[in-house]
Amino acid sequence: MRFARSGRRSVIPGFRLTMGFSVLYMSLLVLIPLSTLGLWAGRLSWQELWTTFSASRTLAAYRLSLGGALIAAGVNAVFGLLIAWVLVRYRFPGRRILDTLVDLPFALPTAVAGISLTAIYAPTGILGGLLDKAGIQAAYSPLGIIIAMAFVSLPFVIRTTQPVLQDIDREVEEAAATLGANRLQAFVRVILPAILPAVLTGFAMAFARAVGEYGSVVFISGNMPGRTEIVPLLIMTRLEEYNYPGATAVALVLLVLSFMMLLAINLLQAWARRSAPV
Amino acid sequence: MSIEVANVTKRFGDFAALKEVSLRVNAGELVALLGPSGSGKTTLLRVIAGLEAPDAGSVLFEGEDATTRHVRQRRVGFVFQHYALFRHMTVFENVAFGLRVRPRRVRPTRAEIRSRVSELLRLVQLEGFARRYPSQLSGGQRQRVALARALAVEPKVLLLDEPFGALDAKVRQELRRWLRRLHEEIHVTSVFVTHDQDEALEVADRVVVMNAGCIEQVGTPEDVFQNPASAFVMNFLGTVNVFHRRVDSLTPEIDAVEIQCPDELPAGSRPARIFVRPHNLEINTHATGKPSLRGRVQFINAAGPQVKVEVLTEFGEVLQVETSQERYQALNITKGSEVYVTPKEMRVFFDDGRPNSA
Amino acid sequence: MATIVTDARFADAAPGTAVRHSSVLVRWTLVLIAVAFLGLMLILPLVIVFCGAFEKGWQTTVAALTHPDARAAIRLTALTVVIAVPLNIVFGIAAAWAITKFRLRGKSVLVTLIDLPFSVSPVIAGMVFVLLFGARGLLGPWLGEHDIRIIFAWPGIALATMFVTLPFVARELIPLMQAQGRDDEEAAISLGAGGWQTFFRVTLPSIKWGLAYGTILCTARALGEFGAVSVVSGHIRGETNTLPLHVEILYNEYQFAAAFSVAGLLVSIALLTIIAKSIVEWRMHRSVRRDMDGGPAAQATLDRVGSGR
Numbered sequence: 001m002r003f004a005r006s007g008r009r010s011v012i013p014g015f016r017l018t019m020g021f022s023v024l025y026m027s028l029l030v031l032i033p034l035s036t037l038g039l040w041a042g043r044l045s046w047q048e049l050w051t052t053f054s055a056s057r058t059l060a061a062y063r064l065s066l067g068g069a070l071i072a073a074g075v076n077a078v079f080g081l082l083i084a085w086v087l088v089r090y091r092f093p094g095r096r097i098l099d100t101l102v103d104l105p106f107a108l109p110t111a112v113a114g115i116s117l118t119a120i121y122a123p124t125g126i127l128g129g130l131l132d133k134a135g136i137q138a139a140y141s142p143l144g145i146i147i148a149m150a151f152v153s154l155p156f157v158i159r160t161t162q163p164v165l166q167d168i169d170r171e172v173e174e175a176a177a178t179l180g181a182n183r184l185q186a187f188v189r190v191i192l193p194a195i196l197p198a199v200l201t202g203f204a205m206a207f208a209r210a211v212g213e214y215g216s217v218v219f220i221s222g223n224m225p226g227r228t229e230i231v232p233l234l235i236m237t238r239l240e241e242y243n244y245p246g247a248t249a250v251a252l253v254l255l256v257l258s259f260m261m262l263l264a265i266n267l268l269q270a271w272a273r274r275s276a277p278v
Numbered sequence: 279m280s281i282e283v284a285n286v287t288k289r290f291g292d293f294a295a296l297k298e299v300s301l302r303v304n305a306g307e308l309v310a311l312l313g314p315s316g317s318g319k320t321t322l323l324r325v326i327a328g329l330e331a332p333d334a335g336s337v338l339f340e341g342e343d344a345t346t347r348h349v350r351q352r353r354v355g356f357v358f359q360h361y362a363l364f365r366h367m368t369v370f371e372n373v374a375f376g377l378r379v380r381p382r383r384v385r386p387t388r389a390e391i392r393s394r395v396s397e398l399l400r401l402v403q404l405e406g407f408a409r410r411y412p413s414q415l416s417g418g419q420r421q422r423v424a425l426a427r428a429l430a431v432e433p434k435v436l437l438l439d440e441p442f443g444a445l446d447a448k449v450r451q452e453l454r455r456w457l458r459r460l461h462e463e464i465h466v467t468s469v470f471v472t473h474d475q476d477e478a479l480e481v482a483d484r485v486v487v488m489n490a491g492c493i494e495q496v497g498t499p500e501d502v503f504q505n506p507a508s509a510f511v512m513n514f515l516g517t518v519n520v521f522h523r524r525v526d527s528l529t530p531e532i533d534a535v536e537i538q539c540p541d542e543l544p545a546g547s548r549p550a551r552i553f554v555r556p557h558n559l560e561i562n563t564h565a566t567g568k569p570s571l572r573g574r575v576q577f578i579n580a581a582g583p584q585v586k587v588e589v590l591t592e593f594g595e596v597l598q599v600e601t602s603q604e605r606y607q608a609l610n611i612t613k614g615s616e617v618y619v620t621p622k623e624m625r626v627f628f629d630d631g632r633p634n635s636a
Numbered sequence: 637m638a639t640i641v642t643d644a645r646f647a648d649a650a651p652g653t654a655v656r657h658s659s660v661l662v663r664w665t666l667v668l669i670a671v672a673f674l675g676l677m678l679i680l681p682l683v684i685v686f687c688g689a690f691e692k693g694w695q696t697t698v699a700a701l702t703h704p705d706a707r708a709a710i711r712l713t714a715l716t717v718v719i720a721v722p723l724n725i726v727f728g729i730a731a732a733w734a735i736t737k738f739r740l741r742g743k744s745v746l747v748t749l750i751d752l753p754f755s756v757s758p759v760i761a762g763m764v765f766v767l768l769f770g771a772r773g774l775l776g777p778w779l780g781e782h783d784i785r786i787i788f789a790w791p792g793i794a795l796a797t798m799f800v801t802l803p804f805v806a807r808e809l810i811p812l813m814q815a816q817g818r819d820d821e822e823a824a825i826s827l828g829a830g831g832w833q834t835f836f837r838v839t840l841p842s843i844k845w846g847l848a849y850g851t852i853l854c855t856a857r858a859l860g861e862f863g864a865v866s867v868v869s870g871h872i873r874g875e876t877n878t879l880p881l882h883v884e885i886l887y888n889e890y891q892f893a894a895a896f897s898v899a900g901l902l903v904s905i906a907l908l909t910i911i912a913k914s915i916v917e918w919r920m921h922r923s924v925r926r927d928m929d930g931g932p933a934a935q936a937t938l939d940r941v942g943s944g945r
Contacts, residue, residue, distance in 0.1 A: 012737045012821050013831035019734035022746075025727045029799055030752060033764035036774060040767055079673050086670040090663055098671065100914045104678050106853065107906040107913070109860025111880040112899040115887050116681040119688060119896075127680075151677055171362035174329050177349045178356040179376035179431055189379070193366040212757025215862030215880070219887065232759035232863065239763060239867060244772060251760050262755040266748055 037255060040248040052249040057225050058234065062253070064142060065231040069210035072149035077203045080157025081195075087158070088165045105154050110215025117148050118219045140222030145230060148217045149210035156209065157202030164198040164272070165191075197272035204268055208261040212254065279340045279434040279467050280305045281326060286335030288321055295321040297491040298335065303469060305340075308461045310482035311471045314514065318491040319471045320359075320439055326469065327437050328352045339434070355428030355466075357438040361420045363412040369423050370395055370408040376431035398426040401460070418449040429464070438470035442477060454481050475515050479503060487511050509627035512553045519559065519597050521552040550628045556600035558623040561587060563609055563616070570618040573597065575611050587611070589619055685903050688896030700886075700894035701901060708874040709882035709898075712790060713859055716878060720797045720858045721851065728805025728850060733839075736813040737821060747810060753802045762796045762867025788870030793878060796864040801857045808850030812843055845920040852916065856909040860902060 052058055087099050105113065121128040121138035131138045138144050168191060176186040214232040221228040229237075231254050238247035281303040288296040296318045303309050311319040324330040326337055328349035336345040344352060363372055373395045377386050386394065399405050402422035412420055421441065428436060441457065442450040458481050461468055472478050478485045479499040487494045487502060487510075495507040506512040513520070562570070573591035580586075585606040587599040597619055601609075611617060689697050700706060731750060735743055753761065767773050769786040779786060786792045820842065824834040840847075862880040869876045871885065879902055886895035 010738050010818070011825050012818060012834075013825075014733060014835075015738050018730040022727060022731040022734050025723075025730075026749065026802070029795070029802060030749070033768055033799070034752075034756075036768045037760070037764050039774070079670075082666060083670045083674065086666050090667055092667050094671075098674055100910055101674065101678050103910045103913060104682070104906060107856045107860075107909040109862060109880045109883075109902045109906070111862040111883050112685065112860070112902050112906075113681060115883065115895060115899060116685045116688075119684050119892075120680060125684075151681070154677055169360070169362060171358040171360060172364065174349075175356065175358060175362040175364075175427075176375070176379075178327060178329070178352075178354060179379065179427065180350050181375070181379040182350060185379045189375070190364055193364075208755050212755075212759070213863075214757065214759050214866070219884075232757050235757075235759050235763060236867065239766060242772060244767060244770075247763060248767070251757075251763060254757055255760055258755040258757065258760075262748065262751060265755075266744075 034255075037248060037251060040244060041252045044245055044249055048245055049249055052246060053253075057229070058250060060226045061229050061231045061234045061250075064145065064229070065211055065254075068142060068146045068149050068230070069153075069207050069213075072146050072153055072210045073203050073207040075146075075150050076154055076157050076206045077199055080154070080202060080206075081161055081199055084158045084161035084165055088162055102155050102158050105152050110152060110213065111219070113151055114148065114216040114219035117144070117151060117216065121147060121220060139220050140224075140228060142228060144220040144222075145217050145228060148220045149213055152213050152216050153206035153209045156206040157199055160198045160202035160205070160272075161195055164195045168194055197268055201265060201268040201272055204261055204265045208258060208265070211257065211261075281435060281467065281469070282338040282341070283322070283326065284336050284338065286322070286325055286332045286337070288318075288325060288330060288332050294491050296325070296332070299491070299493055300335075301486060301493060301496070303467060305467055306465045308458075308468045308481065308483045309470075310478035310485045311469060311488060312473070312475060312478040312485055312514075313488035313494075314473060316490075317488040319473075319486075319488045322488070323437050323439055323469060323471050326435070327354045327356050329356070353431065353434050355431060355433030355436045357421075357424045357428050357436070357441055359440040359443055361412075361424040361444075363420055363423060363427070365412050367411075368408065369399070369404065369410050369412070369415070372412070372423055373398055373427045373430050375427065394430065395426075398430055401429070401463075402426045416449075417445050418453060421445065421453065425460075429466075433466065436466050436468040438468065440472060441470055442472070442474075450477070457481060479515070487514065489514075506625070509551055509553070512625055512627065517556055517598055519554045519556065521554075521595070523550060523552055550626050552624050552626050554621045554624045556586070556598040557584070558621060559597060559599040560620045560622055561589070561599050561601055561605075561609065561611075562618045562620065563611060565618050566620065568620050570620040571597070572616070572618055575613055575615045575617055578611070578613060580606060587617075589617055591619070682903060682907075685896055685899050688892060689900035691896070692893040696893045697897040697900070700891075700897035703894070705874050705877065706882060706898060709877045709879045712793070712876070713878045715790060716794050716797050716865075717855055717858045719794045720801055721855050723798060724801055724854050725805050725847070725851060727802065728809050729847070731806045732809035732813045732843075733835075735810055736816075737818055750803050750806050750810075753799055758800055758861065758863030759867055761799045762864035765792055765795050765799075765868050787868050788872065788876060790876065792868035793865050793876065796868045797858050797861050800861050800864050801854045804854035804857065805847065805850035808846045808853075809843055812846040813839075816842060845916055845923060849913065849916045849920065852909055852913050856906065859905060 083102070087095060087102075118139055119125050121131070121144050123129060123132045123137075123139070125139070128138050136143065138147065172190060172194075173186055176190045181189065212232060214230075214236070217230055218233055221230060221233070223229055223233055225234075231250060235247050235251050235254070238244075238250060281301075283299060283301040285298045285300055286296050287294070287298055299318070299322060301322075311322060313319045321330060325332050328337075328344070328347060332345065336343055338344060339352070364375065367375070374391050377391045377394065380386075396405070396408070399408060402425055404419060404422055404426070407415065407419065407423075412423065415423065421444075425438075425441075442453055445453065454477060457470075470481070479502075482499060484496060485499055485502050486496050489510045495502050495511050497505070497507075502511060503515055506515060512518055565572075571589075571591045571593075573589040575587060576590045576596065577588040578585065580603070583603070584600045585603055587601065587606075589597045589599055591597060599619060731746070734740075735746055766787055768775055769779060769792065770776050771780065771787070773787070786795070820838050821834050824838045825831075829837065860880055861878075862884070865878055866881060866884075869878070869881055871877060871881060873885065877885065879898060883895050883898045883902070886892075886898065
């Protein structure tokens with residue numbers, strides 16, 4: 001890849017230095033290590049890949065990780081949109097504190113979130129006990145995993161939607177009203193289309209984060225192979241067995257998925273920029 | 279449909295945007311609300327539309343109280359200053375919006391909507407643009423889409439907020455004449471807001487001049503221009519030379535120079551401002567015997583139908599004088615020439631507010 | 637309870653309230669749902685951590701935090717932060733400078749690559765270093781011969797942390813410097829300033845809040861990273877345990893009070909982080925507002941930010 005400067009030479013100095021350092025740093029820290037994974041993957045035979053992915057344990061882990069992340073991101077999309085709306089449009093006591101707290105999952109170490117959520121949702125915990133009486137097992141079940149995933153990916157939709165909602169021109173909503181639209185029609189036909197790209201971007205980010213999440217999930221999941229074992233944990237187990245080819249095979253698909261999500265997020269953001277309010 | 283605004287007051291926090299404003303707009307009229315920014319003209323328009331609720335007073339449509347009626351039910355067409363087009367919808371969808379959101383029983387059929395929209399696009403001369411998005415249109419085209427969208431709901435009143443504000447000078451000129459013609463065609467009661475006096479005087483049937491939350495004068499363009507009711511109106515409508523003087527009995531004095539003045543002047547000396555429009559100042563290269571101010575030419579701009587001359591008087595005041603090209607040739611003045619300036623027509627407003635006509 | 641005023645920017649008898657007003661019932665319902673959801677998801681876990689920390693009395697809490705293993709974990713975590721954060725700050729500034737101050741093809745590819753560590757699972761982030769430097773990794777035998785330990789030692793922990801925190805500063809600065817354009821730097825250079833002078837006197841002051849913001853987020857993540865570090869650490873008590881790993885070990889040994897005590901320390905840091913972040917955000921907005929009063933150039937900057945170009 002060449003990052004050539006086009007056009008005339010800039011008068012601003014430092015291109016070689018900064019570009020050189022950036023590319024070197026990123027290569028050493030990210031690109032070369034990630035290509036190692038590719039190298040290991042290249043050594044895998046089709047047979048090994050087939051064995052890995054036909055194993056019911058691998059499939060169950062993928063089903064759980066993808067399904068759980070999808071549900072967690074979906075829950076966050078709905079509540080995130082609602083919370084963003086409330087934070088932008090309404091004034092009520094405690095709004096600022098709530099707004100600040102939204103970032104907590106980004107700042108809180110995932111292990112701390114993991115043990116705390118486990119303490120809440122374990123059968124001995126305050127909510128876990130209630131759910132247990134109702135016959136619902138929260139911790140050490142897929143539900144617990146979804147709760148942990150929802151926790152770590154909670155801020156994304158709120159933070160992508162808030163600024164767009166803030167920027168919606170007052171005149172556009174007024175125009176809808178003068179043309180006879182009621183509040184619901186104005187929301188569905190005018191506001192929602194404007195913020196949809198942002199909501200979807202947040203959804204994709206939340207999904208990407210939830211799929212790869214490890215720290216908060218391992219405590220609450222119970223880690224039973226085939227039932228409550230997520231993909232990152234399976235990779236971890238294979239690494240602890242020094243089964244590098246096995247780990248590589250499982251990780252490869254997750255990594256490809258990450259690249260696809262990154263691409264999707266980029267496309268969504270480009271779309272969001274195009275349809276942002278004038 | 280006629281509109282009546284009665285004693286409307288509106289404040290935003292400590293700021294009084296409208297102070298007991300009353301106004302009547304007759305059915306089919308095209309009225310301009312003219313004033314500087316902060317004069318309350320846009321607030322008045324928004325109160326009529328129902329976008330703002332007045333703190334006191336009422337709004338009547340066709341004699342019926344509409345003050346508490348929601349904007350949705352007022353059947354006003356509102357054209358926003360920045361158009362407020364829905365940017366994720368095509369031109370067609372924008373125009374059709376008001377028809378689409380109607381309750382099912384009064385909603386036109388798809389075919390009716392299609393024919394109504396294309397009829398409107400023809401009216402605003404945008405036939406070929408139905409499938410474009412707002413971002414693919416020029417400013418003038420967006421303006422016309424906004425107008426078509428407002429007209430689609432068959433409003434009884436058309437309200438336009440600075441309709442030409444965001445356009446460049448040439449497009450403005452065209453759209454002004456076009457709006458005038460359009461109004462003659464559809465004849466819907468229309469009110470528009472502008473801060474541009476040329477625009478108001480050229481387009482409107484009647485002009486409402488506003489200042490600091492109050493109406494200063496209402497009248498035909500000719501009326502407000504020829505007979506301004508206050509110093510503010512005089513000042514706001516076009517360039518004007520102002521002399522701060524004490525005006526004494528029947529003969530107000532402009533410094534040392536005696537100038538013939540209207541006979542209706544009341545007795546006694548009061549501080550006043552004397553206004554003279556640039557074209558009402560006559561310029562001569564020598565004293566003519568008429569009362570005049572002596573000065574020197576400071577600057578000449580002869581590029582235009584009228585020649586603009588700037589004169590520095592012996593009292594240190596700068597006068598703007600406008601004269602015809604022929605007269606300018608005949609005078610043969612240049613920068614630095616000594617000249618005598620004679621007011622032909624002037625208007626005196628006393629600082630205590632009581633007007634006087636010339 | 638106090639009343640709710642509709643709409644953020646036009647609160648309190650400001651223009652436009654007539655239309656944006658939702659009904660009281662709708663407003664309160666939505667607010668209550670939002671508060672309930674955030675209370676359940678965010679506030680309850682916080683409360684539980686502190687309850688757990690002080691369950692056995694504050695003596696246990698203090699003992700847990702002053703235990704030699706805990707102190708070792710604090711030291712290692714601090715070392716990791718001290719290595720990872722400054723390097724990522726330098727990278728962030730360099731990358732933002734290279735990307736925003738020059739006309740450049742492939743800009744968006746670079747920006748996307750910088751975001752890569754965010755979309756990779758932390759476990760994979762740790763794993764790639766194991767594949768590279770681990771005993772059976774590519775360079776493992778060579779490192780073994782020269783007696784260099786990276787995996788199951790602090791260098792591995794530092795590398796994994798640097799990997800996962802790499803984008804924070806850069807992704808804050810790139811949009812900011814993009815919006816500010818090149819005019820200021822070109823003006824400084826036309827007035828005779830050198831490259832470093834231009835950077836320190838013109839660029840740095842205008843990006844300081846963005847830089848602070850990115851640094852805060854970077855530090856928080858460096859302190860708290862678990863997955864990636866867990867893979868490369870080897871969990872050697874008192875040697876390769878960072879604070880989050882220490883929490884895990886205590887928890888798995890059923891020393892719940894001790895685990896929650898250390899967790900409480902991390903929660904306190906997290907709370908300080910989001911408070912600092914809010915303050916910086918507020919300062920950033922204020923400086924943008926001040927620039928806006930500065931005239932048309934600043935307004936143009938905002939417009940460019942607004943349209944995302």
